[in-house]
Amino acid sequence: xxxxxxxxxxxxxxxxxxxxxxxxxxxxxxxxxxxxxxxxxxxxxxxxxxxxxxxxxxxxxxxxxxxxxxxxxxxxxxxxxxxxxxxxxxxxxxxxxxxxxxxxxxxxxxxxxxxxxxxxxxxxxxxxxxxxxxxxxxxxxxxxxxxxxxxxxxxxxxxxxxxxxxxxxxxxxxxxxxxxxxxxxxxxxxxxxxxxxxxxxxxxxxxxxxxxxxxxxxxxxxxxxxxxxxxxxxxxxxxxxxxxxxxxxxxxxxxxxxxxxxxxxxxxxxxxxxxxxxxxxxxxxxxxxxxxxxxxxxxxxxxxxxxxxxxxxxxxxxxxxxxxxxxxxxxxxxxxxxxxxxxxxxxxxxxxxxxxxxxxxxxxxxxxxxxxxxxxxxxxxxxxxxxxxxxxxxxxxxxxxxxxxxxxxxxxxxxxxxxxxxxxxxxxxxxxxxxxxxxxxx
Amino acid sequence: xxxxxxxxxxxxxxxxxxxxxxxxxxxxxxxxxxxxxxxxxxxxxxxxxxxxxxxxxxxxxxxxxxxxxxxxxxxxxxxxxxxxxxxxxxxxxxxxxxxxxxxxxxxxxxxxxxxxxxxxxxxxxxxxxxxxxxxxxxxxxxxxxxxxxxxxxxxxxxxxxxxxxxxxxxxxxxxxxxxxxxxxxxxxxxxxxxxxxxxxxxxxxxxxxxxxxxxxxxxxxxxxxxxxxxxxxxxxxxxxxxxxxxxxxxxxxxxxxxxxxxxxxxxxxxxxxxxxxxxxxxxxxxxxxxxxxxxxxxxxxxxxxxxxxxxxxxxxxxxxxxxxxxxxxxxxxxxxxxxxxxxxxxxxxxxxxxxxxxxxxxxxxxxxxxxxxxxxxxxxxxxxxxxxxxxxxxxxxxxxxxxxxxxxx
Numbered sequence: 096x097x098x099x100x101x102x103x104x105x106x107x108x109x110x111x112x113x114x115x116x117x118x119x120x121x122x123x124x125x126x127x128x129x130x131x132x133x134x135x136x137x138x139x140x141x142x143x144x145x146x147x148x149x150x151x152x153x154x155x156x157x158x159x160x161x162x163x164x165x166x167x168x169x170x171x172x173x174x175x176x177x178x179x180x181x182x183x184x185x186x187x188x189x190x191x192x193x194x195x196x197x198x199x200x201x202x203x204x205x206x207x208x209x210x211x212x213x214x215x216x217x218x219x220x221x222x223x224x225x226x227x228x229x230x231x232x233x234x235x236x237x238x239x240x241x242x243x244x245x246x247x248x249x250x251x252x253x254x255x256x257x258x259x260x261x262x263x264x265x266x267x268x269x270x271x272x273x274x275x276x277x278x279x280x281x282x283x284x285x286x287x288x289x290x291x292x293x294x295x296x297x298x299x300x301x302x303x304x305x306x307x308x309x310x311x312x313x314x315x316x317x318x319x320x321x322x323x324x325x326x327x328x329x330x331x332x333x334x335x336x337x338x339x340x341x342x343x344x345x346x347x348x349x350x351x352x353x354x355x356x357x358x359x360x361x362x363x364x365x366x367x368x369x370x371x372x373x374x375x376x377x378x379x380x381x382x383x384x385x386x387x388x389x390x391x392x393x394x395x396x397x398x399x400x401x402x403x404x405x406x407x408x409x410x411x412x413x414x415x416x417x418x419x420x421x422x423x424x425x426x427x428x429x430x431x432x433x434x435x436x437x438x439x440x441x442x443x444x445x446x447x448x449x450x451x452x453x454x455x456x457x458x459x460x461x462x463x464x465x466x467x468x469x470x471x472x473x474x475x476x477x478x479x480x481x482x483x484x485x486x487x488x489x490x491x492x493x494x495x496x497x498x499x500x501x502x503x504x505x506x507x508x509x510x511x512x513x514x515x516x517x518x519x520x521x522x523x524x525x526x527x528x529x530x531x532x533x534x535x536x537x
Numbered sequence: 538x539x540x541x542x543x544x545x546x547x548x549x550x551x552x553x554x555x556x557x558x559x560x561x562x563x564x565x566x567x568x569x570x571x572x573x574x575x576x577x578x579x580x581x582x583x584x585x586x587x588x589x590x591x592x593x594x595x596x597x598x599x600x601x602x603x604x605x606x607x608x609x610x611x612x613x614x615x616x617x618x619x620x621x622x623x624x625x626x627x628x629x630x631x632x633x634x635x636x637x638x639x640x641x642x643x644x645x646x647x648x649x650x651x652x653x654x655x656x657x658x659x660x661x662x663x664x665x666x667x668x669x670x671x672x673x674x675x676x677x678x679x680x681x682x683x684x685x686x687x688x689x690x691x692x693x694x695x696x697x698x699x700x701x702x703x704x705x706x707x708x709x710x711x712x713x714x715x716x717x718x719x720x721x722x723x724x725x726x727x728x729x730x731x732x733x734x735x736x737x738x739x740x741x742x743x744x745x746x747x748x749x750x751x752x753x754x755x756x757x758x759x760x761x762x763x764x765x766x767x768x769x770x771x772x773x774x775x776x777x778x779x780x781x782x783x784x785x786x787x788x789x790x791x792x793x794x795x796x797x798x799x800x801x802x803x804x805x806x807x808x809x810x811x812x813x814x815x816x817x818x819x820x821x822x823x824x825x826x827x828x829x830x831x832x833x834x835x836x837x838x839x840x841x842x843x844x845x846x847x848x849x850x851x852x853x854x855x856x857x858x859x860x861x862x863x864x865x866x867x868x869x870x871x872x873x874x875x876x877x878x879x880x881x882x883x884x885x886x887x888x889x890x891x892x893x894x895x896x897x898x899x900x901x902x903x904x905x906x907x908x909x910x911x912x913x914x915x916x917x918x919x920x921x922x923x924x925x926x927x928x929x930x931x932x933x934x935x936x937x938x939x940x941x942x943x944x945x946x
Contacts, residue, residue, distance in 0.1 A: 445712035496745035526725035
C-alpha cells in the first residue's frame with residue numbers, strides 16, 4: 096500500500112479541526128449540526144472516523160417495520176420521503192451515503208419500472224448489503240426485480256435473448272467500456288436467460304434458460320449467470336473500476352492512477368468488502384488532503400440535507416425531496432442508466448437560483464422552519480464581526496477567504512443601518528453566507 | 538411605442554447597474570426581430586392517425602372499427618384528411634394559413650421504445666443508442682451556434698424539471714424555466730426579489746483573488762450569471778401583457794411562459810416544452826380527445842397572443858411526437874406503439890395546409906405506417922429559417938420538407 100492510504104495524523108500545520116470534520120461529515124454522510132461536528136473534533140481523527148464508519152452498519156429492527164409501512168402504500172412519493180428521512184438520521188449517515196452511491200451506480204428509474212415497492216426493496220438491498228462484499232451486493236442486484244425489469248432481463252429468453260442487461264452489467268456496473276468484447280456480452284446474455292420476475296420476486300425459469308455451452312472471458316462451460324458474476328468480479332479491471340467510482344464519490348472527481356491502484360489493492364486485500372475499504376480510505380492522508388477538500392460540487396441532496404442539518408431546521412421529508420427534484424436530483428428516477436453526472440452539471444444559473452432560494456425559503460419559513468428563529472443562532476454575539484464569524488462556523492466550518500468575510504460584513508452592516516429586527520438580520524446574514532461560492536462545494 | 542434598446546430600458550427602470558447581468562451583445566429588443574423556434578413535444582407517442590384522419594380511406598374504418606368514430610365532426614384539410622374534432626380552433630388557424638401539417642414523418646428503421654425514439658428525435662440521430670456524457674441534442678447544437686451571438690441564454694426548456702436531451706449543448710448554458718417565481722432571487726425574509734443595490738450581490742462571487750483553482754471561479758461565475766438571469770427575467774416580465782386568455786392547465790401555463798419569453802425578448806431563440814400523456818394503449822377515445830382538446834385550447838391561446846403582439850412572423854411553433862401508433866386498434870380500444878406520424882408547424886414563414894402524400898394504409902410495415910418524410914428534413918427547414926447551419930447541426934444534408942416559404946428579410 097503506497098503512502099496515500101496511510102492514516103492521517105494531526106499536526107500543528109495540519110490540525111484535526113472543524114474543517115476536517117466538516118469534510119468528513121459532508122463526504123461520509125449528508126452533513127451534521129455544529130454540535131455534532133464539535134463533538135467529532137474532540138474525539139480526534141481515529142475515533143471520529145471510527146464513529147462515522149460504524150454508521151455504515153446500523154443495527155435495529157425499527158427499520159424493517161418502517162419499510163413495511165412504506166411498502167404498504169405503494170406510492171413513489173412516500174418511498175422517496177422515506178429515503179429522505181433515512182438520510183437525515185445521524186446513526187445511519189454512511190449507510191445512506193453508500194446507498195446514494197449505489198443508487199447512482201446501479202441507476203434504476205421508476206419511470207420505466209413503474210413499481211414503487213420494487214424500488215423501495217432495491218434501496219433496502221443497498222442499505223443491507225452496500226457496505227458488505229461487492230460480490231454479494233452484485234449477486235443480489237442481478238436478482239433484483241426492479242433491475243431485471245429496468246434492463247429488460249425479464250424478457251431475456253433462450254429463444255429471444257436480450258443483451259441489454261449483460262451490456263450494462265459489464266459497461267456500467269463492473270468493468271467499464273473497453274474491458275470486455277461484444278462476444279462476451281452475447282454469451283453472458285445467454286447465461287442470464289430465464290432470470291425473471293414473478294409476483295414481484297426473482298424467479299428463475301429453467302425452461303426459458305439457455306443450457307448450452309458459453310464462452311465468457313475465455314472460460315467455457317454450460318454456465319449460468321452466477322458464474323458470469325464470479326468471473327467478472329475477479330477481473331482486475333473490476334477492482335479498478337469500482338475504486339475509481341469510490342474515489343470520485345468520496346475523494347475527488349478526477350482520481351489519479353496511483354490513487355486508483357491503492358484503493359483497488361485495498362479492495363482486493365479486504366475480501367472486496369466496501370465497508371473495510373472505506374474504513375481505510377476515510378482514515379487516510381488522501382482523504383484529508385488539500386486535494387480532496389472542497390473539490391466536489393454539492394449535489395442537490397448534499398445542499399438540501401446539509402443545510403437543514405447545519406441550521407437545525409425542521410422540514411417535511413416530502414418537501415425536501417421536492418426541492419432536490421427541482422434542482423435535478425429526483426431519487427428513484429435517475430435520468431438514465433448512467434445515473435446522475437453531477438459535479439459541475441449540477442450548477443447551471445437556474446439551479447444556482449433554486450439552491451439560493453431554497454435556503455431563503457427555509458430561513459423565511461416559507462419551507463420548513465427554524466425553531467427557535469434564526470436570531471437564536473447568534474444569541475449573545477454583539478458585534479457584526481462576531482455574528483459573521485458565527486454564520487461561517489455554522490455553514491462553512493469557519494473557513495472562508497477574507498474577501499468573503501468582508502462581503503458578509505457589508506450585508507450585516509446594511510441590515511443594522513436599515514434597523515432590521517434580529518430575526519430578519521440573522522436570516523439575511525445566513526442567506527448571504529449560503530450564497531458564497533464556497534457553500535456550493537463539498 | 539418606439540422600440541427602445543434593452544440597455545436604455547434597464548437604466549430607466551433602474552433595475553440593474555449598466556453592465557451587470559448583460560452578457561455579450563444584446564438582441565433583446567422588445568418586439569425585436571430575432572426569430573424564435575418553439576418545439577412542443579407530445580410525449581408518449583401521439584396517435585397521428587386519429588389526429589389527422591384519412592377520412593376518405595375505407596381501410597381506416599376497417600382497421601379501427603371502434604376508434605374510427607372520430608371521423609364524425611372532423612375538420613377537413615382538403616386532401617382527404619381531416620383534423621380530430623377536438624382541434625376546432627387549430628383547424629381555424631390552418632384554414633387561415635397559419636398552420637401546416639406534414640404527413641408521415643419518421644425515420645428509417647423505426648424504434649418503438651419511448652426512450653430510444655424520443656432520444657432519436659432529440660439528437661436527430663436515428664443510429665443513436667445510448668445517452669452518454671458527450672451526447673448533445675439538435676437544439677443544444679443550435680444553441681451552441683448561437684451562443685456568443687445572443688445575450689444570455691440562447692435556448693431554454695420551458696416547464697421541465699430537467700433540461701431535455703434535445704437542449705443538451707456543449708457550450709451554451711440552457712436553463713429550465715418552470716414557473717416565473719422560480720427565477721426571482723428571493724430574500725430570506727420578505728417575499729420580494731433582491732434589488733440592485735443590495736450588498737448581497739457582491740457575495741455571490743466573493744472568493745479569494747488567488748482562488749486555487751477554477752472550480753471556485755466557475756461557481757462564482759455561475760452565481761453571477763444566475764443573478765443576471767433573475768434580472769433579465771424580471772425585466773422581461775415587466776414588458777409582457779397577455780393578449781389572449783390561456784387555459785388554467787399545465788400546458789396553458791407552459792405555453793404562456795414560452796409566449797412571455799418570445800414576445801418580451803428574453804433572448805432565448807430555441808424553446809422546448811413537453812406535453813405528456815399520449816401513450817394511449819387502452820380506452821383511447823376519451824383520453825386522446827381530452828389531450829387534443831387541451832392542446833387545441835392552449836396552442837390557440839399561444840398563437841393568438843403571438844399574432845396580437847405582432848410576433849407571428851418571427852416565431853415558428855413545431856409540434857411533434859416520438860412516434861405514431863399502429864394502424865390497427867388493439868383489443869383494449871387503444872393503440873400500440875407505431876412509427877410515422879404527422880408533424881405540425883405554425884406561424885413563422887410556414888407554407889400553410891397539408892404537405893406530403895396522405896399515409897397509405899395499403900402499404901404498411903408490419904402493421905405500421907411507413908414514413909414518407911424524414912424528420913430531419915423538417916428540422917432542416919426550421920433551422921434554415923433560423924439562419925443557422927442546418928448541415929452542421931444535423932450532421933448531414935437532409936433536404937427539405939418544403940415547409941417554409943422562401944424567406945424575405
